[in-house]
Amino acid sequence: MPSQEIDREQGGQPPTESALVERARQGDLAAFSELVSRYERKIYRMARNITQNDEDAEDILQDSFLKAFEHLDSFQGQSKFYTWLVRIAVNESLMRLRKRKSDRTVSLDENIETDEEPIVREIAVWDDNPELRYTQAEMREILDKAIAGLKPIFRAVFVLRDVEELSTEETAETLGLSVAAVKSRLLRARLQLREKLTRIFKRKGDQILGYV
Secondary structure, three states: OOOOOOOOOOOOOOOOHHHHHHHHHOOOHHHHHHHHHHHHHHHHHHHHHHHOOHHHHHHHHHHHHHHHHHOHHHOOOOOOHHHHHHHHHHHHHHHHHHOOOOOOOOOOOOOOOOOOOOOOOOOOOOOOOHHHOOOHHHHHHHHHHHHHOOOHHHHHHHHHHHHOOOOHHHHHHHHOOOHHHHHHHHHHHHHHHHHHHHHHHHHHHHHHHHOO
């Protein structure tokens, strides 16, 4: 894409997202390149968190922006461009997961009842035990593995809501779900993660105590 500099708006402020989208619609590749620069890291991180695979995330990043560019005329502007782009990337991520024979997925369109049966979980209290402190890299690895263990229908909601910090309403709009469904899936995801992490920390604690 051209490297020409994007013109600033009056007052020296960078152009708004809507202004860039409009210019991109008119064939301004530099404007679309600016949109790529603004969002490529977020899209890659989101795809990486959903697929748990670097190569898949790279492919999804490229495919998502290409599809957005090809279908820019169909973008109605009723939501943010970023929200629309995220939905494309999420769909690409889930399609990628469906191709993995070992990962049996469920469509995001499948309804999940919000009035679910009580979920009984054995949640340990995470005390600040000096013997169980981990480096940031170790914690990142542990969390990544726990997230990877979630079903994609829960993983997508958790990543958008708790990792990318979209609002509940934005997450619902992005995934084409009701707010109630997002809240339900997010609760399930958080409980499952809490249980997984509790087991991991308990197991590591037992290993440490075994050496004492």
